[in-house]
Each structure stands twice: as C-alpha cells, then as structure tokens.
Amino acid sequence: HRHLTGIAGLEPHQILFLLDEAEHWVDFNRGRGKSDRRLEGITQINAFFENSTRTLLSFEIAGKKLGADVVNMHAGQSSVKKGETLIDTAVTLNAMRGDVIVIRHSSSGAVQLIADKVGCPVLNAGDGWHEHPTQALLDALTIRRRRGAIAGQRVVICGDILHSRVARSNMLSLTALAAEVRVCAPATLMPVGIERMGVTPFKDFDAALEGADVVMMLRLQNERMSGAFIPSTREYHMRYGLTPERLERAKPDALVMHPGPMNRGVEITSSVADHPERSAITEQVEMGVAVRMACLDVLTRRARGVEGWA
Numbered sequence: 001h002r003h004l005t006g007i008a009g010l011e012p013h014q015i016l017f018l019l020d021e022a023e024h025w026v027d028f029n030r031g032r033g034k035s036d037r038r039l040e041g042i043t044q045i046n047a048f049f050e051n052s053t054r055t056l057l058s059f060e061i062a063g064k065k066l067g068a069d070v071v072n073m074h075a076g077q078s079s080v081k082k083g084e085t086l087i088d089t090a091v092t093l094n095a096m097r098g099d100v101i102v103i104r105h106s107s108s109g110a111v112q113l114i115a116d117k118v119g120c121p122v123l124n125a126g127d128g129w130h131e132h133p134t135q136a137l138l139d140a141l142t143i144r145r146r147r148g149a150i151a152g153q154r155v156v157i158c159g160d161i162l163h164s165r166v167a168r169s170n171m172l173s174l175t176a177l178a179a180e181v182r183v184c185a186p187a188t189l190m191p192v193g194i195e196r197m198g199v200t201p202f203k204d205f206d207a208a209l210e211g212a213d214v215v216m217m218l219r220l221q222n223e224r225m226s227g228a229f230i231p232s233t234r235e236y237h238m239r240y241g242l243t244p245e246r247l248e249r250a251k252p253d254a255l256v257m258h259p260g261p262m263n264r265g266v267e268i269t270s271s272v273a274d275h276p277e278r279s280a281i282t283e284q285v286e287m288g289v290a291v292r293m294a295c296l297d298v299l300t301r302r303a304r305g306v307e308g309w310a
C-alpha cells in the first residue's frame with residue numbers, strides 16, 4: 001500500500017498494525033518518549049480544498065513532531081480559485097517533489113485521482129462522501145483504549161449517514177474488527193442497501209441505543225444536502241439528538257463520541273458532550289495526532305528505505 005486512500009482495501013491486521021503504531025505515539029506525546037525526528041528531510045504537503053480544524057492541524061502537528069518540513073496549501077488562497085483543474089493542481093504538486101501529500105477535497109474520488117498522478121504517498125484527509133480513514137483509525141484507537149477491545153462492542157453511529165465519510169470509514173473498520181455496528185438516521189439520510197456493509201440500520205434512535213457500548217454522533221452535513229432533505233433542527237433534535245435521558249438506554253458506562261465539529265443542541269446536548277466520564281470527544285482529538293504520526297511514518301517508510309508496512 002503506497003497510499004492511504006481509505007479503510008477499504010486494508011486487511012484487519014493492517015488496521016491493527018496502524019493502531020499499535022499509534023499507541024506508541026500516544027505515550028510519546030504524553031511525554032514518555034524522547035525526541036524523534038525520523039521524518040527529517042521529508043517534505044509533507046497538506047493540500048486542503050475544504051475547511052478543516054482538527055484534521056489539518058493534527059496532520060501539521062504530527063509531521064512537525066517527527067521533524068518533517070510541513071507546508072500547507074489552502075484552496076481558498078490557491079490558484080484553484082482561478083479555475084485550475086484538480087489534475088493540473090495534482091501535476092503541479094507532483095512537480096514540487098513533496099515526499100508525502102495529505103489531501104482533503106469535497107469530491108468523492110478526488111484523492112484517488114491525485115494519488116494516481118503523483119509519485120509519492122497520498123493520505124486521504126477526507127474526500128466528499130467517500131472516506132476519512134484517519135478519522136476511523138483514531139476512533140478505533142479511542143474505543144480500544146477506553147473499552148479494552150473493539151471486537152464485540154455494540155457501536156451505534158447516529159446522524160447523517162448518507163453524506164458521512166466518517167460513518168463510511170468507521171463502518172468499514174469497525175466491522176473488519178468484529179464490532180457490532182448499528183447505524184441510525186432518518187430514512188432520507190440513510191443509504192439504500194446499507195445492510196450490505198454488515199451493519200444494522202435503525203430509524204428509531206431509542207431502539208438503536210439499547211445496550212450500546214459506544215454512541216457515535218454525527219453532524220447534519222447541510223453543505224452536502226439539497227434543500228429538500230434538510231430536516232428542521234428542532235425536529236431533528238427531538239428524534240435524533242443525544243440527550244442525558246436518551247443515553248440512559250445505552251450501557252451505564254457507554255462511551256460518547258463525536259468526530260467534530262459539533263452542533264450543540266442539534267445532534268448532541270452540551271451536558272452529554274462535556275460529560276467528564278462518558279464523553280471521549282477531546283480524547284478523540286488527542287488520538288488524532290498519534291494516528292497521523294503513525295500514518296505519516298508508516299506510509300513514508302518505503303521512501304526512507306525503512307522496512308515495516310504490513
């Protein structure tokens with residue numbers, strides 16, 4: 001695997017390998033590791049064609065912690081605004097001879113298109129409705145650390161499943177690692193035939209929550225919806241918002257997760273999002289840096305002449 005375009009195509013042992021590598025960086029970042037500049041001399045280009053806070057900053061921090069030279073391309077300030085095509089942008093990035101390119105784009109498949117054009121590893125930082133593999137890895141790491149295992153955990157993913165690359169990557173990784181995955185959404189935001197992904201769909205959030213070990217909430221992605229499908233936020237909150245009362249249906253020690261950005265008062269109430277024991281939301285962000293350190297290290301090993309990508 002020269003690129004990381006998605007969880008699809010990764011074997012379970014490869015997912016576990018990346019989680020184990022990330023585990024090392026969690027300890028390192030908590031101050032138990034010495035300085036490590038294994039990416040010294042590596043140029044990392046972060047090309048973000050869509051907004052981001054967590055993913056962009058954590059990829060930048062991850063690269064810098066490992067000694068890489070990190071440059072960020074923001075589409076809003078780039079020649080994309082002057083009409084340059086994605087392929088021409090890819091050829092331009094390639095000509096600059098970066099050693100690894102991290103891409104976020106609003107079109108599903110854009111990352112693969114660029115990966116096919118450039119001569120260095122490409123990491124998908126989220127493409128359209130398709131995949132967000134490093135998010136799924138950081139979510140899996142958070143679940144494994146907090147629940148002790150992934151296999152057998154009942155994970156409920158609730159929200160705008162249709163437009164969510166986070167849901168898609170998580171369905172792929174969590175089913176590959178033998179979790180029991182339930183997805184919950186209004187009918188208009190649930191992909192047809194989702195059972196084929198090995199998950200159980202629910203329209204009723206209360207029923208989905210019964211006995212849950214993990215409740216993963218997603219934002220309504222209004223930017224990806226045509227007007228007809230946008231539910232009123234008030235009604236959505238009544239039927240699909242995670243409130244303290246609703247959370248009672250899950251296991252008493254169930255974990256609450258959200259990839260961010262959150263819309264407080266819509267898909268999740270503040271008291272649940274900020275719950276000191278149940279919420280793992282800030283821990284997810286911490287795991288994000290460790291997972292991205294692991295991915296940058298592992299994906300550049302071949303170029304650095306280092307063994308060790310499963």
Ligand code: CP
Nearest residue numbers: 052053054055259260
């Ligand atoms: N979870 C996530 O991808 O957040 P950002 O859009 O802020 O990067």
